[in-house]
Amino acid sequence: MAPIRTRFAPSPTGFLHLGNVRTALFAWLAARSTGGSFVLRIEDTDQGRYVPESEAAILETLQWLELTWDEGPEVGGPQGPYIQSLRLDLYAEHARRLVESGAAYWCTCAPERLTEMRLEQQRLHQPPRYDRRCLSRQDQVAAERESGMPAVLRLRMPAGTTEWDDVIHGLIRYDNADIDDQVLLKSDGFPTYHLAVVVDDHLMGISHVIRSDEWIPSTPKHLAIYAALGWEAPRFCHAPNVLDESRQKLSKRRGARTVLEYAELGYLPEALINAMALLGWSSGTEQEVFSREELIAAFSLERVQSSPAVFDAHRLDSLNGLHIRRMDGEALVAALEFHLPETSIETRRRLVPLLRERMITLRDAVALAEPLLGPAPWDPDVVFPPRKVDPETTGALLDVAVAEVEARGLDDLEAMRLRLTELLESRGVKARDGFRVLYIAILGHPSGLPVFDAMAFIGVEKSAERLRMARQELDRRRSSPPAG
RNA sequence: GCCCGCAUCGUCUAGCGGUCAGGACCUCACCCUUUCAAGGUGGCAACCGGGGUUCGACUCCCCGUGCGGGUACCA
Numbered sequence: 231m232a233p234i235r236t237r238f239a240p241s242p243t244g245f246l247h248l249g250n251v252r253t254a255l256f257a258w259l260a261a262r263s264t265g266g267s268f269v270l271r272i273e274d275t276d277q278g279r280y281v282p283e284s285e286a287a288i289l290e291t292l293q294w295l296e297l298t299w300d301e302g303p304e305v306g307g308p309q310g311p312y313i314q315s316l317r318l319d320l321y322a323e324h325a326r327r328l329v330e331s332g333a334a335y336w337c338t339c340a341p342e343r344l345t346e347m348r349l350e351q352q353r354l355h356q357p358p359r360y361d362r363r364c365l366s367r368q369d370q371v372a373a374e375r376e377s378g379m380p381a382v383l384r385l386r387m388p389a390g391t392t393e394w395d396d397v398i399h400g401l402i403r404y405d406n407a408d409i410d411d412q413v414l415l416k417s418d419g420f421p422t423y424h425l426a427v428v429v430d431d432h433l434m435g436i437s438h439v440i441r442s443d444e445w446i447p448s449t450p451k452h453l454a455i456y457a458a459l460g461w462e463a464p465r466f467c468h469a470p471n472v473l474d475e476s477r478q479k480l481s482k483r484r485g486a487r488t489v490l491e492y493a494e495l496g497y498l499p500e501a502l503i504n505a506m507a508l509l510g511w512s513s514g515t516e517q518e519v520f521s522r523e524e525l526i527a528a529f530s531l532e533r534v535q536s537s538p539a540v541f542d543a544h545r546l547d548s549l550n551g552l553h554i555r556r557m558d559g560e561a562l563v564a565a566l567e568f569h570l571p572e573t574s575i576e577t578r579r580r581l582v583p584l585l586r587e588r589m590i591t592l593r594d595a596v597a598l599a600e601p602l603l604g605p606a607p608w609d610p611d612v613v614f615p616p617r618k619v620d621p622e623t624t625g626a627l628l629d630v631a632v633a634e635v636e637a638r639g640l641d642d643l644e645a646m647r648l649r650l651t652e653l654l655e656s657r658g659v660k661a662r663d664g665f666r667v668l669y670i671a672i673l674g675h676p677s678g679l680p681v682f683d684a685m686a687f688i689g690v691e692k693s694a695e696r697l698r699m700a701r702q703e704l705d706r707r708r709s710s711p712p713a714g
Numbered sequence: 715g716c717c718c719g720c721a722u723c724g725u726c727u728a729g730c731g732g733u734c735a736g737g738a739c740c741u742c743a744c745c746c747u748u749u750c751a752a753g754g755u756g757g758c759a760a761c762c763g764g765g766g767u768u769c770g771a772c773u774c775c776c777c778g779u780g781c782g783g784g785u786a787c788c789a
Contacts, residue, residue, distance in 0.1 A: 351716080357715090358785055416787040417787055424789095427789095445784090477781065512727055516736080516738080535727080537720050538719090542739065598750095668748075679751095
């Protein structure tokens with residue numbers, strides 16, 4: 231496979247969500263899997279929608295996911311700058327070439343006129359497109375521009391048809407008569423996406439334009455610009471959109487979470503990448519869990535689906551749990567620091583074996599470890615004594631446990647376990663029911679981390695203390711049963 | 715309205731003319747078990763409709779239908 235040189239070109243109008251980044255991931259994988267290169271470019275040609283913090287957030291998102299770029303902001307490169315607002319002269323130069331060759335023309339039509347025109351076209355069941363009024367009066371338009379009237383530069387869409395062989399969709403064909411004379415330069419002098427993307431992709435030597443499906447309708451415009459400039463067009467790969475549960479394109483506006491929010495919620499970058507890769511791509515084997523390296527080895531654009539995919543949060547959860555379980559121990563200890571900031575590295579090392587199998591997200595560690603790191607107040611809803619365990623057995627169990635801990639400490643918890651099991655059986659109480667007493671006493675809740683491990687963690691003193699407290703609570707509840 | 719894309723279990727998907735239509739998530743049951751998990755086993759569950767083409771269509775073609783996207787001096 232020839233090396234693919236591709237790019238991700240977000241606009242700094244907001245934060246990145248799974249939909250955006252899934253496309254970036256495909257581009258990154260295409261580059262990495264072919265030994266090619268990946269370029270990051272910021273498309274900030276819309277001054278009105280610019281959100282200052284978003285640019286930094288985009289870089290942070292990609293860095294967190296380790297979707298490394300070979301050229302772009304911060305790292306530079308031979309085709310820089312990689313921020314479009316810094317490349318205005320380049321667009322102006324190419325716009326001039328387009329005007330000179332007759333591929334573009336100036337237009338001074340007022341927005342109101344354009345709106346009215348489109349309404350009329352819609353009423354007449356016609357395709358919406360500029361009626362080229364200004365094309366036939368270029369001398370007047372020149373004079374108007376001279377006198378300071380605002381103007382835009384339009385692409386003169388040639389007649390005929392446009393088609394291309396999309397890597398993901400196959401042949402797509404358009405009748406040029408359905409395509410508008412796109413604005414290339416806005417009246418503020420900034421280029422539109424359409425001009426800038428073509429100029430930059432060509433100058434930056436992009437071999438594969440990987441972007442999402444919503445760009446399909448504007449590809450003929452881009453192809454026309456390539457042709458007008460005498461350039462060879464890159465391959466186009468239109469990746470299907472990622473949809474939310476209501477089958478709409480994922481968007482911040484509709485409540486899509488940003489990738490950075492997933493990070494805070496305790497999702498692993500590897501899991502997010504795995505989940506995103508599976509949205510629209512499959513290996514063709516039955517492997518579903520992939521490390522970053524495995525993904526690079528298995529990926530190919532040809533196996534990208536052409537139909538949109540609904541994002542499934544359950545799938546992400548499942549994958550996140552799986553990745554946590556297969557994660558290197560020390561890496562997990564380190565990753566947990568963010569969620570358990572008060573803990574020492576040693577504490578986290580002791581915690582990891584207990585937590586690992588029980589976490590869906592890293593954040594789950596907080597609730598899971600709570601009774602080990604601090605006091606363990608009882609869950610207000612806890613039933614005590616637990617169902618199926620009579621008060622006498624509960625008391626006996628607690629008494630034995632206290633005595634064991636006080637006499638022998640926690641060195642032989644297996645012996646204590648056997649002792650307690652024996653006691654429960656002799657009283658006709660199933661171990662699974664009876665041990666709930668211990669869980670409540672130690673953890674404040676009838677379920678959670680393995681209770682003997684928990685006792686070992688908190689130590690002799692606290693274990694004995696919590697057991698005695700439970701014993702007292704039992705007496706208290708027996709003398710004054712809770713109302714209701 | 716005009717243009718384009720898409721169509722297999724609830725969801726993500728495998729399939730590339732002949733399969734008991736496979737896997738994963740979700741869900742249910744069971745096993746394991748000191749709880750909860752994890753793990754294991756098994757169950758439920760799908761080819762949008764109608765025409766063709768073909769000895770034979772989930773698979774190819776056409777038409778519907780549905781869903782999505784575009785239709786901006788936003789990207």
